[in-house]
Amino acid sequence: MDIETLNKLEKKALKKSGMDFTRLGVALFFAVAVLTFSFVSNGGIPNNMFLAIAALIGAYMAMNIGANDVANNVGPAVGSRAMTMTMAIIIAAIFEASGALIAGGDVVKTIKKGIIDISAFGGDADPFIWAMMAALLAAALWLNLATALRAPVSTTHSIVGGVMGAGIAAAGFSIVSWSTMGKIAASWVISPVLGGIIAAGFLFAIKKTIIFKSDQISAAKKYVPIYVAIMSWAFVTYLTLKGLKKIWPKVVETLNALPLISLPATDKPSFTTALIFGAIAAVIVYFIVSRRIKKKNLQNSKDAVNTLFTIPLIFSAALLSFAHGANDVANAVGPLAAISDAVVSGGVSSKAPIPLWVMAVGALGIAIGLMLYGPKLIKTVGAEITELNQVRAFSIAMAAAITVIIASQLGLPVSSTHIAIGGVFGVGFLREYLHITSKDKHIVAEDRELLEDEKATLNAYNAELDKLENKEEKSTGDYERIVDLYKLIAKEEEHLKSTKRHMKRIEKVQYVKRDTVKKIIAAWVITVPAAAIVAAVLFYAIKGIMI
Numbered sequence: 001m002d003i004e005t006l007n008k009l010e011k012k013a014l015k016k017s018g019m020d021f022t023r024l025g026v027a028l029f030f031a032v033a034v035l036t037f038s039f040v041s042n043g044g045i046p047n048n049m050f051l052a053i054a055a056l057i058g059a060y061m062a063m064n065i066g067a068n069d070v071a072n073n074v075g076p077a078v079g080s081r082a083m084t085m086t087m088a089i090i091i092a093a094i095f096e097a098s099g100a101l102i103a104g105g106d107v108v109k110t111i112k113k114g115i116i117d118i119s120a121f122g123g124d125a126d127p128f129i130w131a132m133m134a135a136l137l138a139a140a141l142w143l144n145l146a147t148a149l150r151a152p153v154s155t156t157h158s159i160v161g162g163v164m165g166a167g168i169a170a171a172g173f174s175i176v177s178w179s180t181m182g183k184i185a186a187s188w189v190i191s192p193v194l195g196g197i198i199a200a201g202f203l204f205a206i207k208k209t210i211i212f213k214s215d216q217i218s219a220a221k222k223y224v225p226i227y228v229a230i231m232s233w234a235f236v237t238y239l240t241l242k243g244l245k246k247i248w249p250k251v252v253e254t255l256n257a258l259p260l261i262s263l264p265a266t267d268k269p270s271f272t273t274a275l276i277f278g279a280i281a282a283v284i285v286y287f288i289v290s291r292r293i294k295k296k297n298l299q300n301s302k303d304a305v306n307t308l309f310t311i312p313l314i315f316s317a318a319l320l321s322f323a324h325g326a327n328d329v330a331n332a333v334g335p336l337a338a339i340s341d342a343v344v345s346g347g348v349s350s351k352a353p354i355p356l357w358v359m360a361v362g363a364l365g366i367a368i369g370l371m372l373y374g375p376k377l378i379k380t381v382g383a384e385i386t387e388l389n390q391v392r393a394f395s396i397a398m399a400a401a402i403t404v405i406i407a408s409q410l411g412l413p414v415s416s417t418h419i420a421i422g423g424v425f426g427v428g429f430l431r432e433y434l435h436i437t438s439k440d441k442h443i444v445a446e447d448r449e450l451l452e453d454e455k456a457t458l459n460a461y462n463a464e465l466d467k468l469e470n471k472e473e474k475s476t477g478d479y480e481r482i483v484d485l486y487k488l489i490a491k492e493e494e495h496l497k498s499t500k501r502h503m504k505r506i507e508k509v510q511y512v513k514r515d516t517v518k519k520i521i522a523a524w525v526i527t528v529p530a531a532a533i534v535a536a537v538l539f540y541a542i543k544g545i546m547i
Contacts, residue, residue: 023372023373026368026372027063027368027369027372030059030063030364030365030368031056031059031060031063032056034055034056034058034059034361034365035052035053035055035056035059037055037357038051038052038054038055038056038357039051039052041357042343045343045344046343047129047343048343050129050133050339050343051339051340051343053133054129054132054133054136054335054336054339054340055336055358055361057133057136057137057140057336058136058332058333058335058336058358058361058362058365059361059365060137060140060365061136061137061139061140061143061159061331061332061365062329062332062333062361062362062363062364062365062366062368062369063365063366063368063369063372063373064140064143064144064147064155064369065143065155065328065329065331065332065365065366065369066093066096066365066366066367066368066369066370066371066373066374067143067144067147067369067370067372067373067374067376067377068143068146068147068152068153068155068377069152069154069155069324069328069416069417070092070096070321070324070366070369070370070374070377071152071374071377071378071380071381071382072152072320072381072400072416072417072420072421073092073317073320073321073324073400073420074088074089074091074092074317074320074321074378074382075152075377075378075379075380075381075382075420075424076313076381076382076388076392076393076396076397076420076423076424077313077314077316077317077382077393077397078378078379078382078383079379079381079382079383079387079388079393080306080313080382080388080389080390080392080393081389081390082309082310082313082314082390082393083313083314083317085375085378088317088378089370089371089374089375089378091314091317091318091321092317092318092321092370092374093366093367093370093371094367095318095319095321095322095325096321096322096324096325096363096366096367096370097325097363097364097366097367098322098325099243099321099322099323099324099325099326099327099329100325100326100329100359100362100363100366101359101360101363102247102326103243103244103246103247103322103325103326104246104325104326104329104330104333104354104359104362104363105246105247105326105330105354115160115163115164115167115176115177115180115181115184116163116164116167116171116175116176116177117175117177118348118349118350120167120170120171120172120174120175121170121171121348123347123348124348125342125343125345125346125347125348126546127170127171127543128170128338128342128348129339129342129343130166130170130539130542130543130546131163131166131167131169131170131535131539132163132166132335132336132338132339132342133335133339133538133542134162134165134166134169134535134536134538134539134541134542135159135162135163135165135166135167135335135531135535136159136162136332136335136336137162137535137538138158138161138162138165138166138531138532138534138535138538139155139158139159139161139162139331139531139535141534142158142161142162142527142530142531142534143155143158146523146527147373147376147377149519149523150376150377150379150380150384150519151380151519151520151522151523152377152380152381152417152420152421152520152523153417153523153524153527154415154416154417154418154524154527155328155331155417156328156331156415156417157184157187157415157524157527157528157531158331158527158528158531159331159334159335159531160181160184160528160531161527161528161529161530161531161532161535162531162532162534162535163335163535164176164181164528164532164535165531165532165533165534165535165536165539166535166536166538166539168532168536169535169536169539169540170539181528184528185528186412187412187414187415187418188415188418188524188525190407190412190414191403191407191414191415191417191418191419191422192418192419192421192422192425193422194399194403194406194407194412194414194419194422195396195399195400195403195418195419195420195421195422195423195426196399196422196423196425196426196429197426198398198399198402198403198423198426199395199396199398199399199422199423199424199426199427200395200426200427200429200430202227202394202395202398202399203391203392203395203426203427203430204430204434206223206227206391206394206395207391207434209223210223210224210305211302211305211391215300216300216301216302216304216305217298217299217300217304217305220293220298220304220305220308221290221293221294224289224293224305224308224309225285225286225289225290225293226286227394228285228286228289228309228312229282229283229285229286229289230282230398231312231316231394231397231398231401232278232281232282232284232285232286233275233278233279233281233282234278234398234401234402234405235278235315235316235319235320235401236274236277236278236280236281236282237274237275237277237278237401237405238319238323238401238402238404238405239319239322239323240269240273240274240277240278241269241271241274241404241405241408242323242326242327242404242408243319243322243323243326243327244269244326245268245269246326248266248267248268248269249265249266249267251269252264252265252266271409293308296308305391306389306390306391307390308390309390309391309393309394310390312394312397313390313393313394313397316394316397316400316401317397320397320400320401324416325363325366328416329359329362329363329366332361332362332365332366333354333358333359333361333362336358336361336362337352337353337354337355337358338352340352340355340358341353380516381420381421381424384513384516385421385424385425385428385512385513385516385517385520386424386425386427386428386431386511386512386513387511388424388427392427392431395423395426395427396420396423396424396426396427397423399419399420399422399423399426400416400419400420400423403419404416404419418524421520425512425517428511428512429511429512431511431512432511432512435511450499451496451499451500454492454495454496454499455496457492458489458492458493458496461485461488461489461492462489464481464485465482465485465486465489468481468482468485469482
């Protein structure tokens, strides 16, 4: 290696270490700022140091959510080159923070999904505070490790595991609702399978109606407005059900102030209301898209069709980020709000108000974590599982919204992370299936026939060789035939290997990287138990320090 190459490598290493140091510095500055603000602003409250430390852990958790979970919303769009990495980070950061601050709600459940019975704490605030701190820190540590390993995992499952482990350490196994944990375990299968099937289904439909047609542009002008309208229906329905449910009374009040609108006063949107909103949006979008596409002068190519899905992908990334911020900010601030309520009131409650500063910690933490460490996971989701283009990314985004809608109405437990990654798996495996064309299938059939003939010939040669070698008295002709048979067997074995290799090349084209899939699935399976074990250890450590 020459001196010039060594100098380039050294400069690259120094630049990378400098960037890593800057990222760490910004993250530490945010964490220390949160710690200081919490300590100063709550100075008159007993045990305010607990609250300040909890705020620090909450900030750490929020940054890890931003670094890991947000990649699922923008990764496919970036991988398909519908957006640049910078554009994706800016859009996601803005909409994640907006979703958290605007639609995150005023009250949060202190125990996510009711996985433990808080009555087991007997109203004693101290062990409850220790358990929530242990759960929050355990979930954050696990997310940090998963991000470092480039494994997209469920933040909800991380905090669920943390709460379960800390709860068991505090009050025994009876505190856990095992039926709820069973449903969560079921989501490890339900979420990716549903997401994969729906994403593959949409991709196959787009290929059949547009890509496989001889005149792709005419087909695109007919069908793209329909697909984008379906996407609009799905996303507006999804946003209404998930993104606005915590502020629905305020939304109803605002809409009822408009003429000709009268919505019933309810705590959260009904499925029918969400569907109506989605249908209205779908009709409007259909006419807008149809008019715009008719004016375009496009070449009859797959690339031209792909460009038609770019703008819908940008909108989908923004809406998914908004809904994610509104929902998953609770994973960061839920335990923090519970600790804040327990410190202030001195008791334990199933629901707790979210102070504005607590919600701001969650919103800003998610945005900062995304900007500092999000690109790693965005690259994994967008490019390291399978190659994506706009049509494939569009199918994944559709799966993300529709799967949540279906699952929520059927009462099935699902994870948005697992749905999105399952969608990526689905389109990748569909590509593998479609790779074997009718021509390829004919070749494979011919190869199989040839393989059987070669095996039969090889068996005949081996049988003749055994007969001659076992012959007691051999003539000169027998020895010559034995030599010929060895040569024929070697030649036939080589033909056999060649035919098998040819079949494997056609049948085993892999568009999905198996090593990445195995790593991600392994991370999913161990998320809950890993977070639970760490949380239990942390609870005993905190308890030992405090007693």
